[in-house]
Amino acid sequence: MTEQGKERAAERAAARKRMGAATDMVQNQPLSVRCVHMDRVGPPMLPGAYNNTYQIIQSPGYITILVEMLHWVRVIPLDNRPHMPSDVHQWVGSYSGRWEGNTLVIDSANCTEKTAFQGASEKMHLIERLTRTDEDTIRYQFTVDDPSTWTKPWSAELSFKKTVGPIFEHACHEGNYGLGNTLAGARAEEKRAAAKKQ
Numbered sequence: 001m002t003e004q005g006k007e008r009a010a011e012r013a014a015a016r017k018r019m020g021a022a023t024d025m026v027q028n029q030p031l032s033v034r035c036v037h038m039d040r041v042g043p044p045m046l047p048g049a050y051n052n053t054y055q056i057i058q059s060p061g062y063i064t065i066l067v068e069m070l071h072w073v074r075v076i077p078l079d080n081r082p083h084m085p086s087d088v089h090q091w092v093g094s095y096s097g098r099w100e101g102n103t104l105v106i107d108s109a110n111c112t113e114k115t116a117f118q119g120a121s122e123k124m125h126l127i128e129r130l131t132r133t134d135e136d137t138i139r140y141q142f143t144v145d146d147p148s149t150w151t152k153p154w155s156a157e158l159s160f161k162k163t164v165g166p167i168f169e170h171a172c173h174e175g176n177y178g179l180g181n182t183l184a185g186a187r188a189e190e191k192r193a194a195a196k197k198q
Contacts, residue, residue, distance in 0.1 A: 002147070002148060002151055004149070005148060008148075008149070012119065031114065035172035042067070042092060042128075043108040043117070043128055044142040044156070045065075045067070051170050052068065054066070054067055054160065055068075061079065063075075063076045063078060063097055063104060068167045068170060071170055074092065074095065076095050076106055077097060078098060078099070080096055080097070081096050082096070084110055086109075088110060089111060089112040089113075091111075091114075093108045093109055095107060095108045102131060102132065103129050104129070105128070105129055106130070107126075108125070108127075109124070110122070111124055118149075121148045123147070123148055125144075125145045125146065127142065127145075129142070135162070136161060137161060137162070138160040139157065140158050142155065
C-alpha cells in the first residue's frame, strides 16, 4: 500500500472512532445496512454468503448483469465508449465493455470513494474479464489499478458456477428493525440526557 493509501485508511479509521460504533447513530450505519450499496455488487463482483447470484443477459450492443443482492443492475455498453468525465463519480462507476475472443472485458472507472473497493480512491481503474470455461463455469478475473492506494496493480481470479433456479427477491428491510431501533435508542438517550439537565 502507498503512503497516501495508508493515510487515507488511517483517516477513515479515525473518523469511525470519532463517530462511534455503527449502532450509535444512523449516520454511522454502512451503506449496506441502508440498502444503498453492497460490496458484492461490484466492481469487482465478489459473492457473499447469501444472495450471491448474478444473472448475465446479452442483448444487441449491451451486457446486463443483474445482481441478486439489492437487485442492482449493471448495464454495460459493448461499444468500447470512453468513460464519463473524471470528475463524475457514481456508486459503481462507469463501465465500457468489449469482446476479446470469447472473453467479455469490462473496463470500470469513476467509482465514488464511498463505495471504492478495499479503500481505493476515486481514481481506481478496474478491468474485469469473464470467460465461459465450460457449460457450467465462468472464470472471473479482475485487475485493480490505483497508484494512490497500491504500489502496483494486482489481480485476482475466481470461478462462478451456474445456478439452477430463480433469483430471489432481496427485501432489504422487510422485517429488519435495526435502523428503527437505532433511531428509537437515540431518541431515548436524548430524552434521558434532557431529563438529567432538569
